[in-house]
Amino acid sequence: MKDYRIVFEKKNNMKYISHLDLNRCMLRAVRRSGLPAWYTEGFHPHLYLMFPLALSLGIESICEVMDLRLTKEIPEQEILEKLNSALPNGLHAICVREPDKQTQDITSAEYSLELYAPEILDLHACWLEFFNQPEILTQKRTKKGMREINIKSCIQVEKISMKDNRLNLMLRLPAGNDGNINIGIVIDAFKNYAGKPILINYLCRTKIFCRNYEEFL
Amino acid sequence: MSKNKIEPFLLDVQKPSRYTGGEVGEIIKNKSKIDVRFAFCFPDIYDIGMSHLGMKILYSLTNQYENYWCERVFAPWVDMENIMRREHILLYALESGDPVKDFDFIGFTLQYEMSYTNILNMLDLAGVPVLQKDRGEQLAPLVIAGGPCACNPEPLADFFDLFILGEGEEVNLELLDLYKNMKDSGATRSEFLKKACQIEGIYVPSLYEVNYHEDGTVKEILPHENAPKIIKKRIIKNLNQCYYPEQIVIPFIEPIHDRISIEVLRGCIRGCRFCQAGFLYRPFREKSAELICQQGIALCKNSGYDELSLSSLSTSDHSQMEKILDNLLEYTEQEHVNLSLPSLRIDNFSKSVLEKITKIRKSGLTFAPEAGAQRLRNVINKNITEEEIFNTCQIAFAGGYTTVKLYFMMGLPTETDEDITGIAELAQKIVNLFYDMPERSKGKLQVSISTATFVPKPFTPFEFEPQATKEEILRKQKILKKAIKSKKIKISTHVSEVSQMEAVLARGDRRLCAVIYDAWKSGCHMDSWDEFFDAQKWHEAFRKNNLSPEFYANRTRNYDEIMPWSHLDYFISRKFLIHENQKAHQEQITKSCREYCAGCGANQSLGRACF
Numbered sequence: 001m002k003d004y005r006i007v008f009e010k011k012n013n014m015k016y017i018s019h020l021d022l023n024r025c026m027l028r029a030v031r032r033s034g035l036p037a038w039y040t041e042g043f044h045p046h047l048y049l050m051f052p053l054a055l056s057l058g059i060e061s062i063c064e065v066m067d068l069r070l071t072k073e074i075p076e077q078e079i080l081e082k083l084n085s086a087l088p089n090g091l092h093a094i095c096v097r098e099p100d101k102q103t104q105d106i107t108s109a110e111y112s113l114e115l116y117a118p119e120i121l122d123l124h125a126c127w128l129e130f131f132n133q134p135e136i137l138t139q140k141r142t143k144k145g146m147r148e149i150n151i152k153s154c155i156q157v158e159k160i161s162m163k164d165n166r167l168n169l170m171l172r173l174p175a176g177n178d179g180n181i182n183i184g185i186v187i188d189a190f191k192n193y194a195g196k197p198i199l200i201n202y203l204c205r206t207k208i209f210c211r212n213y214e215e216f217l
Numbered sequence: 218m219s220k221n222k223i224e225p226f227l228l229d230v231q232k233p234s235r236y237t238g239g240e241v242g243e244i245i246k247n248k249s250k251i252d253v254r255f256a257f258c259f260p261d262i263y264d265i266g267m268s269h270l271g272m273k274i275l276y277s278l279t280n281q282y283e284n285y286w287c288e289r290v291f292a293p294w295v296d297m298e299n300i301m302r303r304e305h306i307l308l309y310a311l312e313s314g315d316p317v318k319d320f321d322f323i324g325f326t327l328q329y330e331m332s333y334t335n336i337l338n339m340l341d342l343a344g345v346p347v348l349q350k351d352r353g354e355q356l357a358p359l360v361i362a363g364g365p366c367a368c369n370p371e372p373l374a375d376f377f378d379l380f381i382l383g384e385g386e387e388v389n390l391e392l393l394d395l396y397k398n399m400k401d402s403g404a405t406r407s408e409f410l411k412k413a414c415q416i417e418g419i420y421v422p423s424l425y426e427v428n429y430h431e432d433g434t435v436k437e438i439l440p441h442e443n444a445p446k447i448i449k450k451r452i453i454k455n456l457n458q459c460y461y462p463e464q465i466v467i468p469f470i471e472p473i474h475d476r477i478s479i480e481v482l483r484g485c486i487r488g489c490r491f492c493q494a495g496f497l498y499r500p501f502r503e504k505s506a507e508l509i510c511q512q513g514i515a516l517c518k519n520s521g522y523d524e525l526s527l528s529s530l531s532t533s534d535h536s537q538m539e540k541i542l543d544n545l546l547e548y549t550e551q552e553h554v555n556l557s558l559p560s561l562r563i564d565n566f567s568k569s570v571l572e573k574i575t576k577i578r579k580s581g582l583t584f585a586p587e588a589g590a591q592r593l594r595n596v597i598n599k600n601i602t603e604e605e606i607f608n609t610c611q612i613a614f615a616g617g618y619t620t621v622k623l624y625f626m627m628g629l630p631t632e633t634d635e636d637i638t639g640i641a642e643l644a645q646k647i648v649n650l651f652y653d654m655p656e657r658s659k660g661k662l663q664v665s666i667s668t669a670t671f672v673p674k675p676f677t678p679f680e681f682e683p684q685a686t687k688e689e690i691l692r693k694q695k696i697l698k699k700a701i702k703s704k705k706i707k708i709s710t711h712v713s714e715v716s717q718m719e720a721v722l723a724r725g726d727r728r729l730c731a732v733i734y735d736a737w738k739s740g741c742h743m744d745s746w747d748e749f750f751d752a753q754k755w756h757e758a759f760r761k762n763n764l765s766p767e768f769y770a771n772r773t774r775n776y777d778e779i780m781p782w783s784h785l786d787y788f789i790s791r792k793f794l795i796h797e798n799q800k801a802h803q804e805q806i807t808k809s810c811r812e813y814c815a816g817c818g819a820n821q822s823l824g825r826a827c828f
């Protein structure tokens with residue numbers, strides 16, 4: 001048997017598929033693809049699929065990861081072709097990688113987003129004001145219920161620009177086992193601060209990183 | 218395209234993929250090459266509708282034809298409905314995203330009575346006049362319906378252009394063909410309906426006049442404009458030559474039944490007197506073992522599903538069940554597919570079949586004795602004996618089963634309090650049996666009892682019977698709860714107010730159209746969801762129209778009363794129903810069709826003896 005790390009896109013309407021639904025969808029796609037999937041032993045054998053990093057509803061991605069175990073070695077090109085022929089529009093396998101890095105090593109993820117606020121003249125300035133607050137407080141759901149946290153130190157702005165009244169941001173946020181900040185709560189905190197409607201034109205996960213800024217893929 | 222307008226709100230609702238389409242198996246066509254567009258509407262939410270087998274069959278069948286395009290429409294959940302109303306977004310079909318009002322046909326499936334207000338609501342959300350008479354002379358859209366509840370469509374008569382009686386595989390296409398021809402020649406709605414009513418199986422309610430006696434019962438049903446006096450249901454004579462899909466639409470979210478269903482047979486040989494499906498879908502017809510296996514395997518392969526269910530009213534009545542199981546198990550075990558058999562009867566649960574099933578699923582054992590005492594089981598013609606139940610339990614317990622589910626009805630004709638305590642006794646005996654078995658498994662036993670209120674339905678021998686009142690049911694539920702002594706027995710009961718409304722609508726007449734309309738106007742919808750059912754509003758709608766639910770639900774009908782559905786012929790003769798009703802009161806059973814033909818009349822539809 002052999003493990004493969006599949007990198008895939010989740011775009012358009014597929015951003016409305018929850019993580020659980022994605023899992024079921026992929027199981028069926030693998031079964032339809034005709035790839036020799038490996039099954040667990042036991043009374044209820046199941047196909048081995050693993051998603052190291054869940055993606056929240058409403059976010060597109062060009063760097064989703066799925067680990068798949070096959071009973072034998074299959075050329076990467078064949079895996080891609082078979083899988084893609086079975087996937088719905090919006091899900092697309094881009095490449096196959098060696099599963100060399102451990103999923104526990106994931107530390108952060110990068111997002112690219114475009115925001116638009118019809119009632120705010122200078123959204124760029126508004127963001128800077130928001131971001132330069134001494135503290136950025138927001139509610140986060142934890143096991144013990146809602147908790148107020150300061151996310152200021154979590155947000156890393158990699159790029160910022162304005163074009164045609166639209167604010168383009170590239171942000172890096174903690175991800176993985178050691179702590180996860182959902183991009184959604186950052187946007188919500190910004191919306192709260194601005195006090196006026198802010199629309200999301202585009203929101204996409206673009207990269208996943210390990211320790212030392214090394215890319216996961 | 219309405220679907221585009223919904224996009225900004227998709228993250229504000231639960232399970233947004235209910236509204237996006239784009240599933241694997243979805244059929245997209247080029248609009249410009251389509252002659253007839255059909256919006257197949259399921260009057261409940263996506264999660265429920267997407268489990269419905271009939272929709273899958275008719276969707277694929279219609280789309281086999283290049284110039285016809287069938288798309289899916291479901292009722293939005295309340296969160297989305299609010300947004301659609303607020304933002305003036307019209308109800309749309311999932312495939313194209315186009316508004317339903319622009320389709321040629323808007324076709325509803327009538328699966329249960331409590332979905333009726335959803336139909337009105339969906340038409341309203343679509344921007345289509347709810348009342349047929351307000352739709353004018355323009356041909357499209359035609360609002361039509363089929364499905365089991367079309368056997369008494371009278372409470373919906375004012376809302377629909379036509380109903381399809383019986384199985385749709387042939388008649389739907391005949392209707393679409395006629396439509397295409399008449400559309401090309403510029404026909405009006407009424408011209409079309411006059412022609413359509415001549416197709417066997419098509420009922421156009423606006424061509425019939427119903428008059429009533431002073432006591433509220435039906436006096437006469439008069440056809441106009443040459444419409445047939447009697448409308449016969451349609452059946453497919455040979456299931457082996459009948460279309461069955463090779464691929465289905467695979468939802469992203471989990472529908473209530475998330476699996477492949479293969480229909481193994483239609484009809485039922487049993488003749489349980491309370492069971493409408495058992496009579497409506499007669500005569501009994503099997504699909505061949507080869508075809509069942511072939512279709513099941515093809516669907517598993519094409520869909521990637523890992524659960525395959527053999528579906529019918531009584532799957533174990535298939536004469537080649539063992540062969541089917543053998544052949545399918547060979548495939549399913551190898552391909553890691555779960556085989557499930559949802560409607561098994563226990564009386565012919567042979568040991569070898571049971572062993573095969575034990576291999577399939579270890580979770581639970583389900584029986585529907587329907588009545589607690591043998592006397593009452595004879596009345597309803599549910600031919601299961603205690604002995605058979607215990608035998609099966611014994612085999613199953615030895616095989617490792619530890620949960621037993623028992624389904625019963627309450628308020629059955631002739632039911633006494635002893636029959637009710639009999640339910641508890643039966644459950645207790647199963648508990649005792651388990652603990653008396655040395656070879657039982659170590660797990661904890663759980664016996665759960667679920668009771669539903671009996672609803673008398675048209676085309677059954679109990680169509681004459683009154684439904685028990687809510688007070689009576691509550692009293693009986695108390696008796697039952699008191700009679701249960703063991704902690705191993707759990708009981709769940711059904712809200713009887715919904716059952717009363719179900720009984721009203723099931724046997725209602727045309728005057729109920731106004732009641733349904735008013736109930737919906739006052740806010741009733743999603744009535745099959747406990748949290749939405751509002752008995753108060755329904756009762757108000759009755760008062761407003763000077764009608765009483767009791768007249769419909771709790772009244773005994775004479776054998777010679779004209780029923781609101783008397784002009785519809787499901788090949789079950791009145792004479793047979795009366796005879797069966799009398800036998801019920803004499804506690805006499807009727808044998809299964811395979812042993813003895815009781816002469817119900819269904820063989821006429823085949824033009825030969827059933828067996």
Ligand code: SF4
Pocket residue numbers: 499500501810811813814815816817818819820821827828
């Ligand atoms: S005609 Fe006879 S065998 Fe056929 S369904 Fe009716 S009772 Fe059964």
